[in-house]
Amino acid sequence: QVQLQESGGGLVQAGGSLRLSCAASGRTFNNYAMGWFRQAPGKKREFVAGINWSGGSSWYADSVKGRFTISRDNAKNTVYLQMNNLKPEDTAVYYCAVSLITYARRDSDFGSWGQGTQVTVSS
Numbered sequence: 001q002v003q004l005q006e007s008g009g010g011l012v013q014a015g016g017s018l019r020l021s022c023a024a025s026g027r028t029f030n031n032y033a034m035g036w037f038r039q040a041p042g043k044k045r046e047f048v049a050g051i052n053w054s055g056g057s058s059w060y061a062d063s064v065k066g067r068f069t070i071s072r073d074n075a076k077n078t079v080y081l082q083m084n085n086l087k088p089e090d091t092a093v094y095y096c097a098v099s100l101i102t103y104a105r106r107d108s109d110f111g112s113w114g115q116g117t118q119v120t121v122s123s
Contacts, residue, residue, distance in 0.1 A: 002026040002112045004096050009117030012086055020081040020117060022096030030054075030074040033099045035110050036081045038092035038119075045095070047105045049081060059103055064090075086121045093118050 008020040022034070033052050039045040049070040051058045058070050067086075072079040079096060094117050097110035104110065 002029060002032065002098050004098070004112055004114035006094060006096055006114045006117040009094060009119045011120045011122065014087055014121055014123050016086050016121070017082070017084045018086065018119060020083065020094055020096075020119070022079045022081075022114060024077040024079070024098075026077075029077040033102050033104060034070075034072060034079040035097050035099055035104065036070060036079075037095045037097065037107065037110070038090075039095070039116075040089075040092040043092075045107055047107070048094070050099070050102075050104060051079065052102045057102060059105070061105075083119070086119075088121045088123045091119060091121050 003025045005023045035050040036048040037045050038048050047061050049060045051070045051072050055072045067084050069082040097113045099110045101109050
């Protein structure tokens, strides 16, 4: 079982940047694809970005493509989400999770969810 802990959220102005981190416990971190999701108030949780076990493949929601970059450091058991050119509509709680499926996007394909980190983008 992998346990996940997100960090790095905060308040930023539109156009700014943040880098989220997701630290994993357990020795099997590099067996899994990883994903970032977000949930805004009153909305369903949505896929943001995913990365395969080696970091060689990544995939994104259209809404963040070109602005967000997912990466991972298997030596540190950590996955990152670099968020640039942030917009007010990016405001949400951001979660990381693991998957056995490369290119997974569905909520149900992920597990071991972290507790989330709040990102707020002011206009």
